[in-house]
Amino acid sequence: FSRLKNGLSRSRDALAQMVPGGSVDALSEEEWIDIEDGLIMADCGAELSGALVHKARKRRGGSIAALKESMISMLPEVAPVNEPAGGPFVLLVVGVNGTGKTTTIGKIATMFRQQGKSVLVGAADTFRAAAVEQLAVWVERAGADMVRQHEGADPAAVAFDTIKRGVARNYDVVIVDTAGRVQTDRGLMDELAKVRRVITKAYPEAPHEVWQVVDGGTGQNAVMQVEKFREVAGTSGLIVTKLDGSGKGGIVLQLSHKFGLPVRYVGVGETLEDLMEFNAEEFISSLLP
Ligand code: GDP
Numbered sequence: 460f461s462r463l464k465n466g467l468s469r470s471r472d473a474l475a476q477m478v479p480g481g482s483v484d485a486l487s488e489e490e491w492i493d494i495e496d497g498l499i500m501a502d503c504g505a506e507l508s509g510a511l512v513h514k515a516r517k518r519r520g521g522s523i524a525a526l527k528e529s530m531i532s533m534l535p536e537v538a539p540v541n542e543p544a545g546g547p548f549v550l551l552v553v554g555v556n557g558t559g560k561t562t563t564i565g566k567i568a569t570m571f572r573q574q575g576k577s578v579l580v581g582a583a584d585t586f587r588a589a590a591v592e593q594l595a596v597w598v599e600r601a602g603a604d605m606v607r608q609h610e611g612a613d614p615a616a617v618a619f620d621t622i623k624r625g626v627a628r629n630y631d632v633v634i635v636d637t638a639g640r641v642q643t644d645r646g647l648m649d650e651l652a653k654v655r656r657v658i659t660k661a662y663p664e665a666p667h668e669v670w671q672v673v674d675g676g677t678g679q680n681a682v683m684q685v686e687k688f689r690e691v692a693g694t695s696g697l698i699v700t701k702l703d704g705s706g707k708g709g710i711v712l713q714l715s716h717k718f719g720l721p722v723r724y725v726g727v728g729e730t731l732e733d734l735m736e737f738n739a740e741e742f743i744s745s746l747l748p
Contacts, residue, residue, distance in 0.1 A: 460741045466727020467745045470501055470708030475748035483518055483525050491516060494526070501746075502678050503709035507533060507716050523747050530712060530743045537721040537739075541667045541695070547579075547625045547633045549665035551658065553651060553692045554672035555639040555684055559700035559726055561590050563672050564636050565597025566734040567724070576631035578603035581621025583614040583654055584638040594636060604630075614638060614650055615657040622661035635666070637692075648691045655692060670696045670723055673714070676705035685718055694718075700726030703733070708746050711737075 464471075477497025479490055486494075491512055498508035514529035515522065542548045550567075554560045561584075568578045580598050582591045588610045598605045606621040618635050625633035637654055640647050658665050671694045673681040681699075688694055697720050699711045715722050722737040 460735075460738075460745060462732060463725070463727060463735060463741060464745045466703040466725075466733065467708050467742075469704075469706040470702070470746055471748055473497070473706035474501055474746065478523060478526065478748055480748075481522060483516060483520060483522050486522055494522070498709060500706075501709035502707035502713060504682075504713035504717065507713050508709075527743050527747055530747075531739055533716050534712065534739050535715060535719045535721065540723070543664060543667060546662075546664070547630045549622065549625070549633045549635070549658065549662060549667050551635050551637065551655065551666040551669045551692065552672065553637050553639065553669060553688050553694065554698075555674075556587070556590075558639070558672045558674040558677075558684075560584075560636065560639060560672040561594050562597070562729065563698055563700060563724070563726065563734060564594060564634055565601065566731050568598060568603045568632075568634060569601040569731055570734075571632045572601045572603055577629075578632045578634065579621060579625045579628075579630040580605045581617055581633065581635040582607040583617040583621070584636050585610060585612045585614050585617060586638050586640070615653045618654045619657045619661050622658050622665060626662055633665075648687075651688075652691050668695050669693050670698055672698045672700060675699040675702040675710050675725075676707060678707060678710065681710055681714065682717065685714055685720070689718060689720075694720060696721050696723040698722070698724045698726070698734075700734075703727040708742075711742065 474497050477493050495508050495512045511529045515525040518525035552564055571578045584590055608617050669692050671688050702708050724734050725737050726734045
């Protein structure tokens with residue numbers, strides 16, 4: 460996981476300055492305060508940072524190993540991705556524009572194709588012609604298929620068509636992209652709820668998963684976005700992108716802990732290989748010095 464290590468190097472370097480090695484018992488009160496501050500600065504969040512330090516102090520051995528164990532213990536139990544035994548696996552992808560939603564869908568479609576699965580992508584973000592074009596490029600490159608309508612078309616209609624076609628033609632995976640203007644936009648939230656409802660109408664078990672893409676460099680904004688979308692979209696998992704651009708990789712732990720949601724993928728760069736399946740052990744080992 461050297462790519463992940465590279466991607467998280469800024470976060471790790473920042474934490475290295477705050478977390479002295481050595482045994483838990485040998486650290487002074489002041490050093491523990493520094494560690495807690497370091498975790499807060501890495502965007503673990505004040506509440507989680509306090510809890511992590513509290514847990515780590517009770518453990519034996521080296522401070523970094525103790526922190527690592529306490530981080531792992533604070534993450535929710537993660538169930539496997541809810542893929543159905545038969546029929547298409549329907550994945551709804553939500554999130555605010557600019558977080559990397561389009562490229563992330565392209566990358567996920569490519570991954571499924573590489574596993575030999577047929578993939579249909581629905582472009583229900585009908586307000587951004589440029590984003591649809593960009594998505595089309597990814598979809599074609601992946602060898603997947605796409606459902607699209609004219610600019611400004613009803614997103615729910617696109618979602619409905621996508622699911623109907625996905626079921627009729629027995630695709631393995633159906634991914635529905637959605638619009639993400641501003642999370643405070645009431646109209647957008649109503650629209651998202653409608654897209655979800657229509658998907659369930661077209662195929663009663665769907666969506667099987669709802670993944671929200673968030674930009675890992677945006678701190679409290681990311682927290683608010685998850686809070687907002689969770690109610691309306693019924694978010695079941697997170698994808699945290701752009702962790703390479705900031706020293707704030709702790710946001711991944713904060714979001715997962717705070718909302719009890721699994722992180723499914725993390726993004727540490729723009730290429731296909733930079734989106735990787737989240738593994739708590741590897742992530743935390745890459746985050747800590
Ligand atoms: P959307 O508006 O949410 O659909 O965002 P896009 O998919 O268009 O992505 C916006 C920009 O972020 C693009 O230039 C992507 O290449 C870039 N991007 C996406 N994920 C990552 C990441 O993990 N790291 C970095 N550095 N850039 C990313």
